[in-house]
Amino acid sequence: MSILEGKRQGSLNLVDAVKVMRRGTFYVFESRMRVQAKWWKQILLGQMANPVLYLMSVGVGVSAMISKNSGSNAIDGVTYLTFLAPALLASAAIQSAMDETIWPTMEGFRWHKTFFAMNATPLTGNQIGIGIFISALVRTLSSILIYFLILIPFHALPSGKAWLAIPAALFAGASFGAMMLAVAAYAEKADVMFVIINRFVIMPLFLFSGTFYPLNTLPMAVRWIGWFSPLWHATELGRYFTYGHSIPGSTLLFHFVFLLIPIIVGLTLALRRFTFRLAR
Amino acid sequence: MSEELIIARGLTKRYGDFVAVDNIDFTVSRGESFGFLGPNGAGKSTTMRIISSTLQRTSGEISILGKDPNEHGPQIRAHLGVVPQQDHLDNQLTVAENLYIYGRYFGLSKKFIRPKVDELLEFAQLEEKRDVKVEALSGGMKRRLTIARALVSEPEILMLDEPTTGLDPQARHILWDRLFRLKEQGVTLLITTHYMDEAEQLCNRLIVMDKGKIMAEDSPLELIKKYSTKEVLEVRFGSGRNDQVADQLRQMCDRIEVLPDRILMYADDGEALLEEVTAKHLKPLTSLVRRSSLEDVFLRLTGRSLIE
Numbered sequence: 001m002s003i004l005e006g007k008r009q010g011s012l013n014l015v016d017a018v019k020v021m022r023r024g025t026f027y028v029f030e031s032r033m034r035v036q037a038k039w040w041k042q043i044l045l046g047q048m049a050n051p052v053l054y055l056m057s058v059g060v061g062v063s064a065m066i067s068k069n070s071g072s073n074a075i076d077g078v079t080y081l082t083f084l085a086p087a088l089l090a091s092a093a094i095q096s097a098m099d100e101t102i103w104p105t106m107e108g109f110r111w112h113k114t115f116f117a118m119n120a121t122p123l124t125g126n127q128i129g130i131g132i133f134i135s136a137l138v139r140t141l142s143s144i145l146i147y148f149l150i151l152i153p154f155h156a157l158p159s160g161k162a163w164l165a166i167p168a169a170l171f172a173g174a175s176f177g178a179m180m181l182a183v184a185a186y187a188e189k190a191d192v193m194f195v196i197i198n199r200f201v202i203m204p205l206f207l208f209s210g211t212f213y214p215l216n217t218l219p220m221a222v223r224w225i226g227w228f229s230p231l232w233h234a235t236e237l238g239r240y241f242t243y244g245h246s247i248p249g250s251t252l253l254f255h256f257v258f259l260l261i262p263i264i265v266g267l268t269l270a271l272r273r274f275t276f277r278l279a280r
Numbered sequence: 281m282s283e284e285l286i287i288a289r290g291l292t293k294r295y296g297d298f299v300a301v302d303n304i305d306f307t308v309s310r311g312e313s314f315g316f317l318g319p320n321g322a323g324k325s326t327t328m329r330i331i332s333s334t335l336q337r338t339s340g341e342i343s344i345l346g347k348d349p350n351e352h353g354p355q356i357r358a359h360l361g362v363v364p365q366q367d368h369l370d371n372q373l374t375v376a377e378n379l380y381i382y383g384r385y386f387g388l389s390k391k392f393i394r395p396k397v398d399e400l401l402e403f404a405q406l407e408e409k410r411d412v413k414v415e416a417l418s419g420g421m422k423r424r425l426t427i428a429r430a431l432v433s434e435p436e437i438l439m440l441d442e443p444t445t446g447l448d449p450q451a452r453h454i455l456w457d458r459l460f461r462l463k464e465q466g467v468t469l470l471i472t473t474h475y476m477d478e479a480e481q482l483c484n485r486l487i488v489m490d491k492g493k494i495m496a497e498d499s500p501l502e503l504i505k506k507y508s509t510k511e512v513l514e515v516r517f518g519s520g521r522n523d524q525v526a527d528q529l530r531q532m533c534d535r536i537e538v539l540p541d542r543i544l545m546y547a548d549d550g551e552a553l554l555e556e557v558t559a560k561h562l563k564p565l566t567s568l569v570r571r572s573s574l575e576d577v578f579l580r581l582t583g584r585s586l587i588e
Contacts, residue, residue: 008465011386011433017358020387031381035372107372117368117429119334121385122354279334 020122028123028131029138032104036139043139047146051092055154058212059084076214078158078243085156086165086238087211089147090172090231096143097177098202100136102194105184108132109277116278125275133181133267140173141166157242164241171259172234178266185273205229210236233258283310285437285468286331290340293326300326302492303340308437313469315483317476317574319584323492324472325365328441331470332362345436358386361430363440367422369414369429376401376410379429386433396432403458404428420451427458438462439470444478456481476574488574488581495581500574507580508572509534511550515557515564516542525562532556537579544576 020027036043063080075083108115108128118128144166151157157165187193208218208225209232215223226232233255239245240252247255286308293301301323308314316324329335330342333349333356342349344356370378376397383393401407404424409417417425423443430438443459444452459482463469473479479486480500488495488503496503517525519541526538529545533553537544547553550569557564579585 008434008467011359011435014388014392015358015386015433017355020358020385021354023387024385027381027384027387030384031370034377034381035370038372112371113366113368114370116334116364117362117370117382118385120332120357120360120362120364121382121433122358122387123385124354279336 015122017122021124024123024127025131025134028118028128029135032100032132032135033138035104036100036135043142044146047092047096047143048150051088051147051150054088055081055150055156059088059154059156076239076243076245079156081154081156082158082243083239084212085151085154086168086242087209087231087235089144089151089165090169090234090238091206091211092143092147093140093169093173093234094176094202094231096140097136097173098180100139101132101177101181102184104132104136105181106187106191109185110187115274119278125278126271128278129181129185129267129271129274133177133270136177136181137170137174140177141170144169144173159241159243162242165238168234168237168241171237171256171263172230175230175234175259175262175266178263178270180266182266182270182273185270185277205231230259230262284308285310286342286344286470288340288342291327291330291337291342292339293323293330293335294338299492301330301337304487304489304492304494306487306494306497308468308470310436310468311466313463313471313482313484315479315486316470316472316489317474317479317483317486317578318472318489319474321491322489324489325441326492327489328439328470328472332360332439333357358433359436361433361435361438363423363426363430363438363443365441365445367426369422369426371413371415374411374413375406375417375425378414378425379432382429383432388433393432400428400431403431405454418451420447420454423447423451423455424458427455431462435467437468437470441472443471443473444475445473452478476578479574488578490578490582490584496577503574503577504572506577508576509546510548510572511546512570512572512576513545513547513550513553513557514542514568514570515545515554516566517562517564528560528562529557532560535580539585544579546572546576 059081066074066080072079074080115128119125148166183193183197204225208222209215209229210226211231215226215232218226236245236247237252237255240247284307288304288306291301291304292299304327316327318324326335330337330349331344333344333353336350345359347356349356370381373381379397379400380393383396401410404427406421406425406428409421414422414425427440427443444455447455459469463482469482471482483500485497485499487497496507498506522538522543526536526543529543530536533545533547535546545553554567554569575585
C-alpha cells in the first residue's frame with residue numbers, strides 16, 4: 001500500500017522526539033506488560049499454587065504441631081501461621097521481582113539483544129532500565145495481592161492494619177529487584193552467576209532472615225545475615241502491621257531505611273550500566 | 281536540490297590503542313543510496329553505530345540532520361530506521377506485535393500504527409505470518425521483518441548493516457527488490473556490505489573502507505573505471521604452475537594479480553587477451569572472461585580480497 005506506492009508522511013512529520021523523551025519509560029513498560037500478558041496463565045498458576053502449598057504444609061501442618069507442644073500462641077504471642085504469613089508474603093514479592101528483572105535484562109542485553117533495538121529508537125538506557133523495573137513492580141504487586149487474598153481465609157491477618165503489609169512486601173521486592181537489575185546489567189558472560197546468587201545469597205537470606213522463627217533465636221554468628229537482608233526488614237514491618245508485633249518507632253524508620261538503600265544503590269548502578277553497555 | 285543529511289569530518293573512533301575509524305570524511309545527501317564497502321573489521325559497522333547515534337566518537341565532527349549526536353541522540357534517532365547486523369527481534373512476541381511495539385517506541389499513536397502494521401506486513405511479504413511468533417521464522421523472513429520494523433516510523437534515513445549476510449540467494453534477491461523499491465521512492469539508504477554485487481546493485485555512491493580508512497569514494501561504475509579495466513581474464517594453471525607462468529603473463533597486460541588458486545589479468549578486451557595467452561601455448565586448465573567488479577577495485581586498492 002502506501003509503502004509500495006510511495007505516500008510518505010516522513011518521520012519529521014510523524015515522530016515527536018520530545019514526547020518520547022517524556023514518555024519513553026511508559027512505552028518500555030507497556031511492551032513489558034505485553035510480554036507478561038503472554039504468560040498470564042503460567043504466572044497466575046505459579047502465584048496461586050505456591051502460597052497454597054506453602055500455607056497448607058508449613059503454615060497449617062507445622063503450626064498445628066507447635067500449638068500442640070507449646071500452646072497456640074507460642075511464637076511472638078500469635079499462631080505460627082500468623083507469624084509466618086508476612087515472611088511468606090515478602091518472599092513471594094522478592095521471587096516475582098527477581099524473575100521480572102533478571103530475565104528481561106538478560107534477554108535484552110545478551111540473548112536477543114532487544115535493548116539495542118530499543119535504543120535505536122529515541123529511547124534511552126535510563127528509560128529502558130526504569131521501564132523494566134516498574135513492570136517488575138507491577139508483577140510483584142500482583143503476586144502480593146494474590147498471596148494476601150489467599151491468606152485471608154487462613155485467618156493469618158488478625159490486625160485491621162494488615163493491608164499495610166502489602167506495601168512492606170512491595171518494598172522487599174523493589175529492594176531485591178533493583179539489586180538484581182544491577183547484577184543482570186553487569187553480568188556479561190556467566191549465566192551461571194544467577195545459580196550462584198540463588199544458592200549462596202538468596203537461599204541463605206531466605207533461611208536466616210527470621211522467616212521461620214524470630215531472628216533473635218539465632219546465635220550472633222549468623223544473626224547478622226538477617227540485619228543485612230531486606231527480607232528481614234520487610235518481614236518485621238509486615239509482622240508489625242498484620243498482628244502488632246512490637247517495634248519501637250525509631251526501629252520502624254531503621255527498617256524502612258534498610259529497604260530503601262538497596263533500591264537507591266541498585267537502581268543507580270543498574271542505570272549507569274544500562275547506559276554504558278548500550279553506548280559501547 | 282541536494283540537501284546534506286550527514287556530514288562527517290575527521291571522524292575517529294578509538295578503542296584503547298586500536299583505531300576502528302581513522303579520521304574519515306564523507307557527506308550523504310537526501311535521496312542517496314550510500315554504501316560502505318569493505319571487509320570485516322574495516323570500521324563500517326562502527327561508523328554506522330556512530331551515525332545511528334548510539335556510539336560516541338572519539339574525535340572529529342559529525343552532524344546528522346543538522347544535529348550533533350553527542351548532544352541530541354534521541355532527537356536524531358527519532359528520524360532513523362536502523363537494521364542492525366543481528367536482527368534483535370523480540371522472540372517472545374508475534375510478527376505483528378514486534379512491529380506494533382516498535383512503533384510505540386517512537387511515540388506513534390495506536391491509530392497510526394494499526395494500519396501501518398498491515399502495510400508493513402504486505403511490504404515484507406509476511407501477511408500469513410502475522411500472528412506467528414518470531415522464533416518460527418526463517419532467516420530471510422526475520423531480515424524482512426527487521427527492515428519492516430525499521431520503516432514503521434517512516435524514517436528520513438534507513439540504515440542497513442550487512443542486510444543480506446547469511447541469507448540464501450533467493451532470500452537476498454527478494455530483499456534487494458524491497459530495498460530497490462524504497463530507493464525508488466527517494467528514501468535515503470545507508471548500507472554496509474562486504475558483498476560487491478550488493479554494493480553494485482543498491483548504491484549510487486560508496487566509500488571503500490579498509491582498516492578504518494577510506495580508500496576511495498565514487499559511484500560503483502566510476503570506481504571500476506578509475507581503478508580497474510573493463511574486463512578481467514581469470515586463468516588457472518593448477519597450484520604448482522601459477523607462479524611459473526606469472527612472469528610471462530605479466531608482459532601481456534598492464535596488471536595481473538596472482539591469487540592462491542588463479543591469476544587475474546586486467547584488459548579492456550578479455551577475449552583478445554585469452555587468444556594471445558593461447559597463442560603462446562601457455563594452455564590454462566580453465567579460463568573465464570568477465571567484466572570488472574568492485575572486488576577488483578578493492579584488490580587494486582588494498583592488495584587483498586574482500587571476503588577472506
